Amino acid sequence: MRKSRRLFIRNTSLAALGMVFVSATKKKTSYRASEAISCSPEAIESITGTITSVRSGNWSDKTTWGGVVPDANDTAFIASGHIVTLDTNVVVAGLNVSSGGTLQFSAAKSTTLQSNKNVVIEGLLKMRPSSAKVVQTLQFINVAESKFVGSTMDPVASDVGLWVMGAGKMDVSGTAKKSWTNATDSVKKGATSFTVKDATGWQVGDEVMIAPMEQPNFNPTDWDDNTATLIDYFLVKFECRIITAISGNKVSFKDALQYDHTAVVSNIDSSLGNSYRKWTPEVANLSRNVKIQGTKGSTDAYASFKRAHIFIRSTAAQSIRYMEGKYLGPRKYQDASRPTLVTGRYGLHFHHCEDGSRGSVVEGCVMAHIGTRCYVPHVSHGIKMRNNVAFDALEEAFWYDFQDISHDCIWDKNLMAAIRLNGVSLSSTGMMLGQGDGNKARNNVAVYANGGELHNNGGCYKWEADAEGVWVFENNIAHSCTSGIFVWQNTSNNHTIIDYDSFYCHEGITHGAYSNSYTYRGGHHYKSLLFDEATSSNTSGVVFQDLYMDAGGANHCAEVIDSPIPSNINSTNKFINCVFRNFKISAVQLASVMMDSNAEKQYKIIDIICCDYASGQPYFFDNGSLYPLKSQSQIRVQPIKGQCFQTIGSNSKQRSDINVFAPKVYGTGMGLMGSYYNGTAFNNFAFKRLDSMIMFQQWSYDKAASPTGVHYKITGDQYSIRWAGQVEAQYSESYTFYLQGSGGHRMWLNGKLIIDSWTDRVDNAEMVLSKPILLTQKNKYDVVIEHYNSGGSRGCTLLWKCPSLPVISIIPQCQLYNGSSTTARTAPLAVSAGDDITLTLPLNNTYVKATVSNDADDAAIAYQWVKISGPASYTIVDPDKSSTNIKGLIEGEYVFRVQVTDSNGNTAQDNVKIIVENDEAQESSNERNLSITAAPNPTLNSFKIQVKSNDPSPINLTIYNKWGVQVFARRGLTSPATVTVGDNFKRGSYYGVVEQGNEKQSIKLLKL
Incomplete structure (x- = not known):
């Protein structure tokens, strides 16, 4: 073991740790503390111009501008309702597009718009060339990086770049091409051509980059203070060439390669299974025919560049496809002796768009020669970033602010290459996997996307301390770097x-x-x-x-x-x-x-x-x-x-x-499918996801570990969750299952209820358990788990124990499967006894009905009605039927229960409350003002009811059938009133209640 690698902790003094949930944060470099942009309102620079459009038309047409075409001294302003088409190369001192206005580049003609001041889009920026031969360019020139101030949420004149604000929208779509691929085999030094796996859309004149396939030194970088330049001895092995000829997937170029790019082969044979890998060099196409860029410096020194930026704070979804972004991400001398990033001025930066960015797509783009971070979805949700390239950048390729939250971001099939140190901090990162729910990183490749000292808060893929987000992380690759994955969390x-x-x-x-x-x-x-x-x-x-x-x-x-x-x-x-x-x-x-x-x-x-x-x-x-x-x-x-x-x-x-x-048996399961609901009754669906394990003890709010509680879609303290799938036994033994946590818990195994504890507990440490159940090794059993919580502590953990596992243990992911081996229900058998009922004497009987749900084969074969509590007087007419009349009730409160049993022996129960009240109004009716007469009309199957009262206040009339179900109501009657009740009522007994103020009188109506 290298002793130098021990230095990072040798003399560290760590805070004493109590519970395991207390974070021990690794020390950060000092510049991080002030990187996040304040979200307080800024003084908005209203967008105006020195020349304003007066109608839609071509840019070159002076009538579009009221007689004078904007030039290099003008700030052009496109007014609402106008569509201006850029049909010629222009230079301006800024451009502003009003809400409802549109700047569109000519689809049929190559054009360039250059600006030395901000371009602000509150309307639409449209860049959609009709073919690969048409090149559309938005370039920022004469940018003074030293004048940038950063940290504002709204445009400022000093921070020159593209600002998409308000409801502004980018509709940018270059010609589609394969963004990056791999060579088919090794590529030797001296080669002037090589073959790739897929060169779809590639053209003569495109710039391509081939990545190195070797291990860099520990510290391959240095800093030249004289030229303010980061010297990187490994960067030169990323070789860029211009395609001079292309035939199928074979590309040729003039200048021979200076380094070998040798495929890496590893073949492992084992009784556990074989694994063969042949990794070949990544090859990225760095050219697109839609370009948004700053200006390349006179030398390769970073200090000589004139970098701009793209800043999006919009309520509209963006469509950014096959765009080339170069020379973006400014740097300047600030508090350090070396230039550092300008906060909030990154390559492509979505800033606090929140739900406004949902549906945004960034696809097939390239960010190259970037002075800081490349792709930043900061507090901006629902953005898909796929098939993109980040090449030759500083700090991080994919990133958003520490302890800020972005949800539902997808990073898929992206290439991060040469993401380097900045001369100030100690490391660099390909992807920072930050806080938020529903985020996914899949099929990405990081090449030399991390450098610097080991264990210094950097890796190609990084999970930082005190900024936890549980990501879906699948099929990603890291190579030729210091650290591939870097996790520093508690x-x-x-x-x-x-x-x-x-x-x-x-x-x-x-x-x-x-x-x-x-x-x-x-x-x-x-x-x-x-x-x-x-x-x-x-x-x-x-x-x-x-x-x-x-x-x-x-x-x-x-x-x-x-x-x-x-x-x-x-x-x-x-x-x-x-x-x-x-x-x-x-x-x-x-x-x-x-x-x-x-x-x-x-x-x-x-x-x-x-x-x-x-x-x-x-x-x-x-x-x-x-x-x-x-x-x-x-x-x-x-x-x-x-x-x-x-x-x-x-x-x-x-x-x-x-x-x-x-155990000697380990499965291949990936977890149980969880359906999450707002409220405790499983009736307000929120979302569904695959949970690797049921091991949730940090759902109570914690800024570092659980900033959104259960999930941002669970909007309050009350929620319910149903997990479904299968569990695989590791031994042929009797297992006891446990559910730990606050709230209520139920669990079914192969359709049989084995845990029934539907009580709202307050302590996450409490456990409920099943009776021992004999399972067979390698067999899978259908499982359904229900959990609810109505406030306080939040948590739920699934555990088991058997003789060979004497310690109660969390069921591992590999033993939990999504899906079922049978056609059994995905939710447990359930029954409802209906809503609670209130009766007023003399009515003393009612009708109740059981409604069964989640019975997959309609096999509910037995019903049983019983009284749980209440007065002794009652009769259940049909206790073994799904519906029954309950009669002979007296004043008091009853609770009746129905239990249903299906053909598999599964049971479900529900209660209904029946309250019987005495009619005090009837007892004293002789002293009251209400006078009521009622007569049936058998021919029309209706009643005529007359109500009289000396009191002018409103009268309410309600009619019930013999089961206590309301069938008619009329409110706000004025005495005297005659009401015809019913239209083709069914024959039977009916019962009415008349109310006026605090007075109430019952009517027993005749049979029709």
Whole structure:
């Protein structure tokens, strides 16, 4: 182990940790604290112009402008209702497009608009060339980066760029082409052509970039203060060329390549399954025929560039496709001796659009030679960014502000290449995976998208401390970088990393900080160390499962180090079904980075379960004199076949035999499907998602770990959730299931209710459990879980226990499946006994009916009505039918229950309350003013009711049938009143109530 890598924690003094939910934040570089733009109102610069359009027409037509065409000294203003077509090359001193106005570039003619001042769009900017030969360019010239102020939410004259404000909209669509692809094989030094997998849309004259396929040095950069230039010795290996000829997918160019770009092959055979990878160089096309850009500098020094920016704060969805953005993202000397970013002035920046940005698409674009961040959806929701390229940029490629929230963002199939240090901070990042719900990162590739010192808050894909968002993270790749994945979080929420590959990374995975519950599933790693510092915060463990790790001749495939949080024998760091190959010393090394004198030094426990490490050593204890391991350090091994063993202490050779300590069966499940509702009754659907595990103990608001509570679509304290799918048994034993958390819980297994605790608890620590249930190993069982909460603490966790799992443990993701093996209901059997009923004597009977729902095969075969509470006088006429009359009631409050049973033995129950009131109005009617007569009209099946009163106040009349169901009402009658009640009423007995003020009188009507 390299001692230099221990320096990052050697003398650190950490705050004492209590509960695992308390974050221990890694120290940040100082400039981050003030990066976020304040959201307070700014003084809005009203958009005007020196020359204003007077009608729609071509830009070059002076009648469009009232007689004078704007020139380099004018600020053009396009008024509402006018469409101005840019049909010639122009230079202006700014352009403003009013709400309702449109600037559209000629679709049939190449044109360029240059401006040395802001372009503000409150209407529409339309750039849609009709063919690949038409080039449309918006360029900012003579930009003074040193005058930028940054941090405002509205246009300021000094910060020259494109501003899309109000309800402004970009409708930008260059000619579609393959944004980036891969070479079909290695490309050698000296080559003047190569073949790619897909060159759709590529043209002669396009600029292409081919990426390096090797590992950079630890510190391949330097800073030249004389020229204010970042010197990057690895950047030159990203070779850019101009296509001179193209034939199918073969591209040719004039200048020969100066470096090899060699394909990387890793082939791992194992009894657990084979994994073959052949990674070939990425090739990006950097040219588009729609361009929005600043101005390239006179030299390659960043200080010589004239960079502008794109700032969007609009209520309208944007459509930005196949756009070329270059020389954007300004820098200036501020508080440091080196130029730093200008806050809020990035390449493409959506700023506080909130729900206004929903439906926005950024597709097939390129951001190249950017002075800071490239793609920024900041507090802007529902934006899809796919098939884009970020090349040669500083800080981060995809990013938004620390502890700010963006929801439902999709980052898919993007390439991040050469995302570099800025000369100020210690690292750079491809994607910062920040806070928010519904965010997804899939199929992205990061090449040299992280540099700098290891463990200094940077990685190609980064999860920062105190800024937690649970992302869908699948099928992403990192290579040729310092750290591929960098996690520095303390959380009990489960994060799942699926099928992530890395190669030629100093560390393919850097996992910290001290206490969390991440699960890594699948993926292939070549010459990329797995470095783990974190300890699990609960029984789910920190899990690495189904990984293929090819050390490529390095000492170890994985390394686990100590930290301030100790392990627990029930919450270990687990390697499950992993395959390790081509290591010199061991598959996994346990080491220390903390001096023995450090009071916060703790120990780790590692489990290596059913892994294939060929004939090599499964583990090694690095027990140096300066950084000795704690005596409680422990590694347990349960091999695929053979005797289990362990080492406790620090000597790898001192092993002892132990019993089997873990399951041998691990499934392929990805979780249960959860349907979430506002309210506690499952009747106000909010959203659906696949939950990797039911392990939610941080739903109560926390700015760092749970800033939106359950989810931003759950709008209050009251909610209900139904999870459905299957659970797979790991043993043929009797299992007990547990649900932990506040609120109410129910659980069905194969349609049978096994947990029924529909009580609103207040404590997340409370548990309810099932009776033991015999399950068969490898069998899957349909499962439905319901949970509700009406306030206070929020949480729900699904656990199990069996004789071979003596500790109550969270059910792991791999044993939970979305979907069902049968046609059983996706929601449990349910029954409703109807709304509560109030009767007024002399009416003493009513009708009740049971309504069954979620019975998949209509197999409800038995009903049973019983009285739960109330007076002794009653008769249930048909207690075994779905509907029945209940009669003989007296004054008081009754509760009746119906239970329904289906053909599978599943049951459901519901109660109905019946309140019977005495008619006090009738008893004293002789003293009152109301006089009522009623006569039936059998011919018309109606009643004629006459009401008289000495009181002029309004009279209300209500008629009920013999079951107590209201069938007629008339409000606000004035005495005397005659009312014909009913039109073709069915024959039977009816009952009426007349109310006036506080007086009430009952009428028993004759049968019709």
